[in-house]
Amino acid sequence: MGKQKVVLVACGTGIATSTVVAKKVDDLIEENNLNARVIQCKMSEVSGYEDEADLLVTTTIPSRNYKIPIIKAINYLTNVNTGKIDKEIIEALKG
Amino acid sequence: MQKGGNAMVTVINEYLHKELITVNLEAESPEDIFYAMAEMLKNNGYVKDSFYNGLVERESKFPTGLLLGKYNVAIPHTDAIHVLKPTIAIATLKHPVKFNCMDGSGDVNVEIVFLLALNEPHSQIVMLQQLMLLIQDEDILRNMHFAKDSGELYDIVSKFKFEYK
Numbered sequence: 001m002g003k004q005k006v007v008l009v010a011c012g013t014g015i016a017t018s019t020v021v022a023k024k025v026d027d028l029i030e031e032n033n034l035n036a037r038v039i040q041c042k043m044s045e046v047s048g049y050e051d052e053a054d055l056l057v058t059t060t061i062p063s064r065n066y067k068i069p070i071i072k073a074i075n076y077l078t079n080v081n082t083g084k085i086d087k088e089i090i091e092a093l094k095g
Numbered sequence: 096m097q098k099g100g101n102a103m104v105t106v107i108n109e110y111l112h113k114e115l116i117t118v119n120l121e122a123e124s125p126e127d128i129f130y131a132m133a134e135m136l137k138n139n140g141y142v143k144d145s146f147y148n149g150l151v152e153r154e155s156k157f158p159t160g161l162l163l164g165k166y167n168v169a170i171p172h173t174d175a176i177h178v179l180k181p182t183i184a185i186a187t188l189k190h191p192v193k194f195n196c197m198d199g200s201g202d203v204n205v206e207i208v209f210l211l212a213l214n215e216p217h218s219q220i221v222m223l224q225q226l227m228l229l230i231q232d233e234d235i236l237r238n239m240h241f242a243k244d245s246g247e248l249y250d251i252v253s254k255f256k257f258e259y260k
Contacts, residue, residue, distance in 0.1 A: 012157025015213050016172050017197070020223050043157065060157045061199035074198040078163055079231040 005036040005054040005093050014042035017059040021073045025057055028089055036093045055092045107225040108253045114139055115184040116245040122192050132184050132210045141180045141212050149173035160194030160203040166236035167203045169194045172211035184210040187240055206240050225257045
């Protein structure tokens with residue numbers, strides 16, 4: 001088993017929309033037996049986690065470019081085409 | 096994850112208060128809306144004086160407009176330090192007001208505003224999930240949009256049957 005991957009789930013305040021999305025990502029990890037964990041944070045805190053993280057999932061506008069891939073997750077809030085985001089996240093977190 | 100149409104307890108009701116619901120709010124800008132709603136929250140003891148500035152600042156960096164289709168919403172909120180008691184205030188707007196989209200994809204004409212006063216993350220997860228289910232339901236948004244007074248709007252939201260699809 002490889003190293004556990006770290007997913008950052010960020011929104012502006014780190015308490016509202018990221019809470020909903022973090023739960024979605026947690027469920028995806030569990031359902032797909034992925035070796036990954038979620039850190040929920042504010043967008044302004046992403047820089048501090050960038051080195052240890054493998055993926056950024058966010059509902060808001062990224063403050064800048066990061067070293068890690070970014071997946072936009074606003075569709076989890078509006079419930080449009082969420083299967084596509086599920087797949088992107090699962091792919092990014094596989095072994 | 097719960098699936099298969101399990102009816103959920105309507106946790107969102109615990110956060111709804113008739114005195115924090117307004118219909119046909121007249122506003123020209125998001126700031127007008129924030130001011131009216133922040134005053135309402137402040138006067139009822141839910142937020143600190145700093146809440147309004149917190150909202151304006153936060154919305155400018157991280158906008159909260161959500162493009163849903165026929166009826167669009169905004170879910171403005173700000174940092175927990177400005178909040179005394181968690182709650183949701185709701186306003187329907189007399190005329191649509193332009194908000195920037197949350198994902199930076201442009202702007203959106205908003206008809207209904209759900210102002211969130213939140214003070215900590217995980218404890219409010221079910222309420223937030225229910226709020227998302229609510230805004231994904233075009234029928235309920237239409238009913239809210241046409242509600243004549245705050246009592247009617249309160250009844251529409253509090254009687255909504257939350258089900259995971």
